[in-house]
Amino acid sequence: MAGSLQNQRQQLLGIIEEEEQEKLQKQKEETEGNNNNNNNNKSDMAPTAGNSIHRSGSRPQLDVSKAEIQGNVEEKYPTILLPNQSDDLSHLALDIGGSLIKLVYFSRHEDQSWDDKRKRSMKEPLGLSNGNRRSFPILGGRLHFVKFETRKINECLDFIHSKQLHCGGLESHYSDGVTDQNGIIKATGGGAYKYADLFKERLGVSLDKEDEMDCLVAGANFLLKAIRHEAFTHMEGHKEFVQIEPNDLFPYLLVNIGSGVSMIKVDGDGKFERVSGTNVGGGTYWGLGRLLTKCKSFDELLELSQKGDNRTMDMLVGDIYGGLDYSKIGLSASTIASSFGKTISEKKELEEYRPEDISLSLLRMISYNIGQIAYLNALRFRLKRIFFGGFFIRGHAYTMDTISFAVHFWSNGEAQAMFLRHEGFLGALGAFMSYEKHGLDDLMVHQLVERFPMGAPYTGGKIHGPPLGDLNEKISWMEKFLQKGTEITAPVPMTPLAGTTGLGGFEVPLSKGSTLRSDASALNVGVLHLVPTLEVFPLLADPKLYDPNTIDLSDHSELEYWLTILSEHLPDLVDKAVASEGGTDDAKRRGDAFARAFSAHLARENEASLAVLPDLLVELDSMDEESRLLTLIEGVLAANIFDWGSRACVDLYHKGTIIEIYRMSRNKMCRPWRVDDFDDFKERMLGTGDKKMPHHKRALLFVDNSGADIVLGMLPLARELLRRGTEVVLVANSLPALNDVTAMELPDIVAEAAKHCDILRRAAEAGGLLVDAMINTSDSSKENPSSVPLMVVENGCGSPCIDLRQVSSELAAAAKDADLIILEGMGRALHTNLNARFKRDALKLAMVKNQRLAEKLVKGNIYDCICKYEPAS
Numbered sequence: 081m082a083g084s085l086q087n088q089r090q091q092l093l094g095i096i097e098e099e100e101q102e103k104l105q106k107q108k109e110e111t112e113g114n115n116n117n118n119n120n121n122k123s124d125m126a127p128t129a130g131n132s133i134h135r136s137g138s139r140p141q142l143d144v145s146k147a148e149i150q151g152n153v154e155e156k157y158p159t160i161l162l163p164n165q166s167d168d169l170s171h172l173a174l175d176i177g178g179s180l181i182k183l184v185y186f187s188r189h190e191d192q193s194w195d196d197k198r199k200r201s202m203k204e205p206l207g208l209s210n211g212n213r214r215s216f217p218i219l220g221g222r223l224h225f226v227k228f229e230t231r232k233i234n235e236c237l238d239f240i241h242s243k244q245l246h247c248g249g250l251e252s253h254y255s256d257g258v259t260d261q262n263g264i265i266k267a268t269g270g271g272a273y274k275y276a277d278l279f280k281e282r283l284g285v286s287l288d289k290e291d292e293m294d295c296l297v298a299g300a301n302f303l304l305k306a307i308r309h310e311a312f313t314h315m316e317g318h319k320e321f322v323q324i325e326p327n328d329l330f331p332y333l334l335v336n337i338g339s340g341v342s343m344i345k346v347d348g349d350g351k352f353e354r355v356s357g358t359n360v361g362g363g364t365y366w367g368l369g370r371l372l373t374k375c376k377s378f379d380e381l382l383e384l385s386q387k388g389d390n391r392t393m394d395m396l397v398g399d400i401y402g403g404l405d406y407s408k409i410g411l412s413a414s415t416i417a418s419s420f421g422k423t424i425s426e427k428k429e430l431e432e433y434r435p436e437d438i439s440l441s442l443l444r445m446i447s448y449n450i451g452q453i454a455y456l457n458a459l460r461f462r463l464k465r466i467f468f469g470g471f472f473i474r475g476h477a478y479t480m481d482t483i484s485f486a487v488h489f490w491s492n493g494e495a496q497a498m499f500l501r502h503e504g505f506l507g508a509l510g511a512f513m514s515y516e517k518h519g520l521d522d523l524m525v526h527q528l529v530e531r532f533p534m535g536a537p538y539t540g541g542k543i544h545g546p547p548l549g550d551l552n553e554k555i556s557w558m559e560k561f562l563q564k565g566t567e568i569t570a571p572v573p574m575t576p577l578a579g580t581t582g583l584g585g586f587e588v589p590l591s592k593g594s595t596l597r598s599d600a601s602a603l604n605v606g607v608l609h610l611v612p613t614l615e616v617f618p619l620l621a622d623p624k625l626y627d628p629n630t631i632d633l634s635d636h637s638e639l640e641y642w643l644t645i646l647s648e649h650l651p652d653l654v655d656k657a658v659a660s661e662g663g664t665d666d667a668k669r670r671g672d673a674f675a676r677a678f679s680a681h682l683a684r685e686n687e688a689s690l691a692v693l694p695d696l697l698v699e700l701d702s703m704d705e706e707s708r709l710l711t712l713i714e715g716v717l718a719a720n721i722f723d724w725g726s727r728a729c730v731d732l733y734h735k736g737t738i739i740e741i742y743r744m745s746r747n748k749m750c751r752p753w754r755v756d757d758f759d760d761f762k763e764r765m766l767g768t769g770d771k772k773m774p775h776h777k778r779a780l781l782f783v784d785n786s787g788a789d790i791v792l793g794m795l796p797l798a799r800e801l802l803r804r805g806t807e808v809v810l811v812a813n814s815l816p817a818l819n820d821v822t823a824m825e826l827p828d829i830v831a832e833a834a835k836h837c838d839i840l841r842r843a844a845e846a847g848g849l850l851v852d853a854m855i856n857t858s859d860s861s862k863e864n865p866s867s868v869p870l871m872v873v874e875n876g877c878g879s880p881c882i883d884l885r886q887v888s889s890e891l892a893a894a895a896k897d898a899d900l901i902i903l904e905g906m907g908r909a910l911h912t913n914l915n916a917r918f919k920r921d922a923l924k925l926a927m928v929k930n931q932r933l934a935e936k937l938v939k940g941n942i943y944d945c946i947c948k949y950e951p952a953s
């Protein structure tokens with residue numbers, strides 16, 4: 081149930097995030113040129129120092145070897161040349177079919193533009209330059225799925241052009257100057273041949289043709305192996321996901337229902353045979369349907385069918401048998417004996433039939449026929465599983481029910497029809513996979529996770545950003561495209577029609593529904609997030625007993641309370657952000673302004689905290705070991721007040737400055753805390769009397785908020801551990817959520833803190849976080865010449881609540897050698913994981929910033945502190 085809390089938070093933020101991305105993308109496209117005006121004053125940028133933690137090979141990596149800064153090092157944002165980074169080239173693939181063009185493209189990091197902006201706003205006050213940090217690996221990316229009608233190929237060309245997908249797209253700033261190979265795009269489908277010249281002419285690119293069947297199979301195999309919740313059954317209106325074991329996938333029959341239909345027996349990766357096909361397919365339904373109903377679009381035709389009654393068109397067994405069943409061969413009176421047969425006996429003209437009925441009858445005829453032929457081929461080769469793809473299906477309940485019925489009925493339930501969520505994108509995905517370095521080939525099983533469907537702002541029916549202008553406005557193709565998709569909404573299964581069930585024959589399927597689903601929510605157009613998660617955190621004492629949630633959200637009142645808190649919280653954050661921008665009256669632009677204001681605010685928090693860090697360090701260094709440890713833990717608890725996820729904290733922001741809040745918080749730090757295991761922790765760290773304790777080998781610090789929390793709380797604690805000889809791994813979120821610091825941002829913050837502290841600097845260097853030696857360190861403690869490393873890993877999460885059953889492989893690897901786990905913050909240590917048991921020593925630190933939670937968890941009050949220490953179990 082934390083899932084729903086998590087999702088809710090993510091959803092709320094996602095809405096803003098997606099909007100901001102679109103906006104920033106536009107700004108970026110406009111300003112891209114400006115960043116490239118560098119001169120040739122080259123400076124070497126050392127290749128990445130080896131990090132003692134192996135980064136996951138499960139996702140595209142940024143190859144920074146031989147990286148060098150192009151242009152003047154003094155320049156604020158010089159372009160970095162990455163001559164060996166070839167992944168960037170694998171960003172777009174096409175499947176140009178008889179009816180539709182499908183595009184798949186990859187953007188390396190979903191927040192590329194957002195992060196750039198945020199980094200800029202953070203670097204400016206800090207005066208950081210690119211030269212003394214290493215380029216940090218990229219955290220996953222996104223696969224985008226878009227389709228266009230083939231007859232409107234110009235729209236597709238405009239879209240590719242507007243996004244610059246043909247020459248490196250979003251990544252072009254990385255590889256500026258190495259664009260010579262960008263003139264080639266992988267393409268499949270008949271149109272790769274037919275339109276090759278047009279692509280050359282309009283975009284100056286050559287289409288590298290890949291075989292259509294090869295691509296369909298590669299796409300299907302990839303989806304079925306790598307994506308959870310890809311395949312599902314659909315019977316009588318009921319949808320159920322099927323988890324296919326990758327070792328138990330083959331053989332199967334792949335039926336791709338495009339304009340025409342191909343049936344392919346698949347025996348393995350690249351092992352297949354096209355065993356059949358039929359020319360009665362999607363093109364037939366759309367073409368005949370258009371002629372017979374005058375519909376202007378495929379969706380309109382499909383939507384019409386939902387209000388249809390096929391009995392006015394189809395000749396039923398009862399029509400032939402005077403209302404009787406033909407039970408001897410198992411046919412009920414209501415079974416369709418002949419599609420459209422009824423129209424021969426009536427003297428009616430086409431205009432006298434309802435277009436709704438025509439559409440339904442046609443849809444049923446074609447779907448049933450395909451299902452039946454598929455079954456016969458499955459029988460021919462003794463295949464039990466049939467996967468149906470192609471855009472004819474369009475996630476339409478009636479179509480799927482009809483196909484499933486045919487397969488189920490004729491095979492006596494032996495064979496099973498399954499559908500794929502990325503139905504129409506198999507070929508395009510296959511073409512994408514055919515790039516030599518697409519970076520997805522070594523993905524582990526089911527590692528791709530969809531965070532939320534693309535167009536979170538669209539699925540709610542609300543479109544933010546500029547109004548859709550005239551059709552020539554290139555930038556809004558996507559918006560128009562998505563808007564089109566959202567005019568249609570989700571299917572609703574209908575109640576069964578009375579009296580139509582009979583003996584075995586084909587009846588009217590139940591799920592006619594009244595409206596279609598939206599393209600966006602169905603991922604026909606959408607984004608697949610490549611989030612390298614899904615490993616169990618190896619230090620859980622017993623993964624089977626682990627439940628991340630502390631509060632039971634299946635308790636309705638709890639659920640309601642937290643959902644209300646979260647949904648009321650967001651406008652406040654936005655208001656705060658807008659206000660800190662100087663207050664804009666352009667209310668519509670508030671959402672757009674959010675991320676910029678937010679980043680600026682976070683940068684100010686970091687800046688303010690970094691400014692007081694040297695004093696704090698001097699103060700700490702003047703203490704004896706014991707008081708220092710206590711002060712450090714107090715510091716973590718006090719700084720944990722800076723939490724934008726807490727309503728109370730946001731209220732505090734209205735009243736005071738960061739330093740005022742911090743001072744107030746520090747002053748309240750009197751022991752005993754509400755949960756106070758400090759003495760046990762101290763004993764483990766420092767021993768008692770003469771008994772000295774060995775230091776921990778490696779500590780994992782799950783960090784929480786950006787600003788004072790990380791700078792004045794967790795980094796000084798990390799420093800203490802490092803000074804004692806413990807390796808420190810800072811574990812931060814992969815994706816942004818509230819004011820949580822992300823793994824992407826941490827190296828910058830560490831680098832800045834390292835300027836004031838020799839211990840941090842040496843450790844960061846040893847951990848590969850810093851490349852160049854820092855100058856001007858003001859820290860006096862130089863007793864640690866060769867340091868243990870300080871590292872940063874991403875946790876695979878995009879929420880303050882951490883489910884340790886699903887962490888990044890990087891974190892899992894780092895955890896193997898760890899013997900101390902420190903979880904910090906309400907989300908990580910209270911809402912989730914308070915009750916988690918670990919195989920290693922664990923310290924849970926948080927300030928409770930919610931009255932109800934304080935009462936419920938510790939019978940205490942708001943701002944109470946928790947210091948829970950549990951030795952290895």
Ligand SMILES: Nc1ncnc2c1ncn2[C@@H]1O[C@H](COP(=O)(O)OP(=O)(O)OP(=O)(O)O)[C@@H](O)[C@H]1O
Nearest residue numbers: 177178179180338339340362363366378470471472
């Ligand atoms: N918006 C749409 N416009 C047109 N057809 C659509 C649309 N949505 C779904 N379809 C259906 O999908 C079919 C096309 O599916 P798909 O894109 O898989 O095939 P294709 O690649 O164009 O055809 P082929 O592989 O035979 O060359 C159309 O014939 C139609 O039945």
Ligand SMILES: CC(C)(CO)[C@@H](O)C(=O)NCCC(=O)O
Nearest residue numbers: 338339340341342356357358359
């Ligand atoms: C010709 C293709 C392969 C083009 O995608 C497709 O439309 C198809 O499989 N049509 C059916 C041709 C047949 O086998 O009768």
Ligand SMILES: [Mn+2]
Nearest residue numbers: 177269338507
């Ligand atoms: Mn096709």
